[in-house]
Amino acid sequence: MPIHDQGYRRYGGTRAAVGRAWQVIAGAGIRSIISKRAFIALMLFAWAPFLVRAVQIYVSANFQQAAFLAPKGETFREFLDQQGVFVFFVTIWVGAGLIANDRRANALQLYLSKPLTAAEYIAGKMAILFLFLAFVTWAPAMGLLLVQAIFAGSFAFIRNNAYLLPAITLFSLAQVLLASSTMLALSSLSKSSRFVGIMYAGLMFFTAALFQALRGITGSSGFAWLSPGDALEQLGDVIFRLEPRYDLSPAIAALTVVVLIAGSGGILARRVKGVEIVT
Amino acid sequence: MLEMAHDASPPAAPDASLVTDPVVQCDQLSVRYGKNWALKDVSAAFRPGAVGLLGPNGAGKSTLIKTLLGFVTPDKGTMRVLGLDVAASPLEIRARVGYMPESDSHIPGMNAVSFVAYCGQLCGLPPADAMQRAHEVLYYVGLGEARYRNLETYSTGMKQRIKLAQALVHDPDLLFLDEPTNGMDPKGRDEMLELIRDLAHHKNVNLILSSHLLPDVEYTCDHVVVVDKGAVATAGPIQALKGTRGRVYELRIKGDPSAFIGVLRQEGFDCHDTDEDVIRVFVTQMARTDGAPVHDPDPGARMLFRLAARERVQVRHLRPSVPTLEDVFARAVGEV
Numbered sequence: 024m025p026i027h028d029q030g031y032r033r034y035g036g037t038r039a040a041v042g043r044a045w046q047v048i049a050g051a052g053i054r055s056i057i058s059k060r061a062f063i064a065l066m067l068f069a070w071a072p073f074l075v076r077a078v079q080i081y082v083s084a085n086f087q088q089a090a091f092l093a094p095k096g097e098t099f100r101e102f103l104d105q106q107g108v109f110v111f112f113v114t115i116w117v118g119a120g121l122i123a124n125d126r127r128a129n130a131l132q133l134y135l136s137k138p139l140t141a142a143e144y145i146a147g148k149m150a151i152l153f154l155f156l157a158f159v160t161w162a163p164a165m166g167l168l169l170v171q172a173i174f175a176g177s178f179a180f181i182r183n184n185a186y187l188l189p190a191i192t193l194f195s196l197a198q199v200l201l202a203s204s205t206m207l208a209l210s211s212l213s214k215s216s217r218f219v220g221i222m223y224a225g226l227m228f229f230t231a232a233l234f235q236a237l238r239g240i241t242g243s244s245g246f247a248w249l250s251p252g253d254a255l256e257q258l259g260d261v262i263f264r265l266e267p268r269y270d271l272s273p274a275i276a277a278l279t280v281v282v283l284i285a286g287s288g289g290i291l292a293r294r295v296k297g298v299e300i301v302t
Numbered sequence: 303m304l305e306m307a308h309d310a311s312p313p314a315a316p317d318a319s320l321v322t323d324p325v326v327q328c329d330q331l332s333v334r335y336g337k338n339w340a341l342k343d344v345s346a347a348f349r350p351g352a353v354g355l356l357g358p359n360g361a362g363k364s365t366l367i368k369t370l371l372g373f374v375t376p377d378k379g380t381m382r383v384l385g386l387d388v389a390a391s392p393l394e395i396r397a398r399v400g401y402m403p404e405s406d407s408h409i410p411g412m413n414a415v416s417f418v419a420y421c422g423q424l425c426g427l428p429p430a431d432a433m434q435r436a437h438e439v440l441y442y443v444g445l446g447e448a449r450y451r452n453l454e455t456y457s458t459g460m461k462q463r464i465k466l467a468q469a470l471v472h473d474p475d476l477l478f479l480d481e482p483t484n485g486m487d488p489k490g491r492d493e494m495l496e497l498i499r500d501l502a503h504h505k506n507v508n509l510i511l512s513s514h515l516l517p518d519v520e521y522t523c524d525h526v527v528v529v530d531k532g533a534v535a536t537a538g539p540i541q542a543l544k545g546t547r548g549r550v551y552e553l554r555i556k557g558d559p560s561a562f563i564g565v566l567r568q569e570g571f572d573c574h575d576t577d578e579d580v581i582r583v584f585v586t587q588m589a590r591t592d593g594a595p596v597h598d599p600d601p602g603a604r605m606l607f608r609l610a611a612r613e614r615v616q617v618r619h620l621r622p623s624v625p626t627l628e629d630v631f632a633r634a635v636g637e638v
């Protein structure tokens with residue numbers, strides 16, 4: 024008896040609303056990534072600075088001699104700065120293959136033959152990277168605020184620095200959105216995740232080096248807009264009410280970040296298609 | 303956000319014998335890649351059941367399917383799939399169709415059952431239902447024993463089957479199969495064709511089979527749309543197209559057949575050479591009666607013998623043959 028005679032039956036169950044496929048994509052992507060032990064190790068390592076800061080807050084709250092270690096508003100800014108290193112590595116690890124691997128396996132035509140739009144596909148892929156990046160930026164920063172309140176036994180610090188909640192959220196959001204959109208755009212340009220990782224690292228290092236070279240030549244830090252990382256730092260200083268580190272208008276720094284995110288969106292809109300037409 | 307029909311069983315696929323509304327309708331459809339027209343003013347209706355989309359490589363078959371799926375925006379024309387306008391309701395259409403692409407496609411890093419269940423979930427099936435359907439469909443396509451293997455380890459034939467499984471998992475009303483037997487060995491090809499035939503004829507799944515392989519289309523489909531150079535060359539039920547008024551003869555002669563083919567064509571016969579040096583001659587009803595006695599049981603053969611004698615060509619073999627889709631195709635694309 025041919026195997027197919029064992030039966031094919033029509034489906035009589037329920038179907039979810041169109042528009043939720045991005046959750047399926049995100050869920051599958053997250054499960055796939057956390058199944059790798061090396062990645063779990065990286066995530067734990069990314070929380071090491073949180074532990075150090077938590078100890079610092081504990082010591083400052085419980086020992087008078089260590090009061091100078093008490094957190095200030097800029098402590099959180101410095102913490103997010105430090106997390107930038109982990110943002111870089113997590114972005115490459117998680118993001119490089121998100122679209123590139125699908126392009127290598129011709130999976131885009133499979134995805135887009137299902138009832139989902141290119142925007143939903145991109146949203147699903149971006150949600151994967153967004154979640155892990157938020158997990159190494161926003162989540163530990165917010166955790167530190169909570170730890171401070173617990174160890175100090177009051178919410179006085181949070182009340183006195185109420186701007187920290189939106190500042191941490193806004194800066195983390197800018198950090199995460201910039202990294203994830205740039206990486207996804209690069210990932211859509213190639214079929215090799217390794218090449219995408221190299222492109223991303225190259226983009227970050229080359230633009231930073233270019234900015235530093237121009238700064239050395241001209242003596243002005245007004246070219247910080249050339250480097251996405253430095254433009255983001257400038258924006259972060261303004262968000263955390265600190266003295267900006269570069270001679271660059273915060274509006275231009277913000278514009279740089281917005282243009283990069285919008286440009287990445289434009290690239291994704293052009294590249295994520297069910298069929299690649301070469302004329 | 304678009305809402306579909308939920309919490310209700312999807313309607314059973316229409317019985318091809320009862321429903322005559324086309325599942326796909328194209329009107330004046332034109333698609334251009336750069337300066338080249340891939341499809342030009344294509345108007346066609348695909349009836350329920352199994353319809354073959356036949357044509358040589360580059361004829362525009364895959365472009366037509368990709369346009370129907372909304373991957374390619376047409377320069378001109380309208381399309382309706384399952385009664386829905388492709389431009390206005392692409393997601394509703396894609397929820398009800400399954401697509402088996404021509405090229406190797408899979409989602410990296412998954413085993414077969416995860417992949418098929420994932421495709422089911424993308425189509426809106428709840429996770430438990432998607433997993434159950436994935437197992438069932440994988441057994442149906444003959445991959446039951448290999449369903450926990452990583453897709454990257456699959457052979458070409460298995461990859462073809464898994465593409466069919468992912469297209470079936472959400473129980474589509476219409477299947478688009480783009481060259482489904484590509485790269486398969488003879489046994490695998492036969493099994494795939496058997497599956498396709500079973501889906502269309504016993505499981506009431508409408509399907510459009512795009513292929514350049516005439517036997518595949520002839521075996522699985524009831525209707526055919528022949529496409530050539532971006533235009534519809536002919537369309538209709540295969541039996542009707544094959545049974546055109548007239549008769550086909552297989553003719554083998556001594557020497558070079560091309561000169562005699564020229565003579566036959568000058569005399570107004572449709573004929574074409576095959577790989578085995580057999581000339582297939584189509585003798586129409588009108589030609590058959592032309593000059594032949596009314597009581598002659600086989601006037602076509604008599605005419606061919608008469609012509610051969612006139613041209614001093616030795617006939618080695620002549621026998622009436624059953625018209626095949628190849629004859630229809632050859633006539634449609636102007637090879638005769």
